[in-house]
Amino acid sequence: MLRRKPLHLSLIMAAILLAALSFFLFPVVWMFLTSFKTQEQIFSVPPVLIPPAEQWNLDNYIAILTQNNGWQGVRDTAFISLITALISVSIGALAAYSLARFRFGGDEFSFWIISTRMFPPVASAVPLFLLFRQLGILDTHWVLIIANSVFNVPFAVWLLKGFIEDLPVELEEAALIEGASIFGAFRRITLPLIAPGLVTAFLFTFVFTWNEFMFALLMTRRAVRPMTVVISSLAGGHTILWAQIAAAGVITILPGVLVVVFLHRYLVRGLTMGALKS
Template identity: 40%
Template sequence: MKRQGLKLSDFLCGLALAAALFIFLAPVAWMLITAIKPPGEWLNSPPIFIPSELHWANFTDALFKWGGLKGLSDSLIVASLSTVLSLLLGVPAAYAIGRYRTGGDNLSFMVLSILFMPPVAVAIPMYLFWSALGLLDSYTALILQYTVFNIPFISWVLRSFFEEIPRDMEESALVNGATRWRAFWEICVPLARPAILAVAMLAFIFSWNEFFFAVILTRADVTTLPFILPVLMEGHDVLWGDIAAIAMLGALPVVALAFALQKYLVRGLSFGTLR
């Protein structure tokens, strides 16, 4: 009875996992199918699950006709530099708040409160600010704008991780002649590496997918990938195949990054949660 009960529970668990995989992967599979369909099969009723031909022109149009290649490069530049800058500022801030209670108990909540604010609430002030500096439609404006939202997230999440790192290791390094800064970079940062890589990936995804500020602050010189999608929604027609192709191309870097960092994700997101 126990063995049968165990097999039944395994079966139910596998069934639940299969249902979850279907729910999450079905839209991705449909997007891929749409990306290789010819235009006449995008909106058929009943839907066509197997295209009559592989219409790779959707990908070439997405890359070269609609600026998808430039969108990929611009998104990569903005997301990468914003993530690096956010880590350089957010990791020391998290260490200072978590280890030394810099700013008291209220500073950490003030940092978190920035994330409560919807981007639309600061859209006009930010537009006027970057316009006054002459930085509209530039990499600098987008990178710094995303950094402003990434730093509070990084510092808030990493604060608890640095709180869990034993002080004895730092104190031993200080006794042996290391400076406070060296102890931070050579002891605390390596120990918190899984968490740092996890929040770095989440910050990169935010910068990669962000649409609102990309529309407000850019025009023609800088066109990130989310900015290109509305161009394909014409007044009398929607180019579903090209949209699906751009979406597939835009998802590839994030998926590749997730696979590259997958061994750090579970450990990084769970480390520091137990006291």
């Protein structure tokens, strides 16, 4: 029989959790409130914590989307993130199936694949930049799709490999006995059963790509302007548009917030399924 915690311990734990939550949410709340302030209110003394109700409008959001390449940033970032997530999950699922079902190279090979995810992206920035310049694809959507896929595919492989290893191999063997090919068994048996893992890998790689900044800054100029680059361009040498930066920040974090709020069940189910071994 489980013993109940004393009331004072529960209250202390609740207070600690509330303090931690307030600490981590404060920058987000402050950014949200700042997105509705005017430039004068941001620098006023004493500071304006909450703008007056009559001044709550979407002027900063409209300005960032219509005057400072904000709409192009949202469009480019959404396209790059979507294609990168699709490529990463597609390649990751095939590679994970191969590693889980066909033994070659031992565990060292699997570790080598995931270790590339731990490789600092900044160390590969210059070689990738020189390679893409030779290929003539700088300042295109594909340069960021390829660069982000290089680092997201290992994550998808690592995540999906655990899902596939948890599945009974007898299910695929039964399909092979019935005349299915290896790819047919993978497509008809394995993929439907690891659907939570596919969704989880897709969402994580989408959010990773959406928030990526370094490759976007180094490898794009004018034709492609991801949202993270748009935000950095608002801080000039003489003027920093703090209100518009805050509005752009709110727009940028929306995908991650929506994923957590509406799809957290899929994320938890996907991560726990891959973590539990039968």
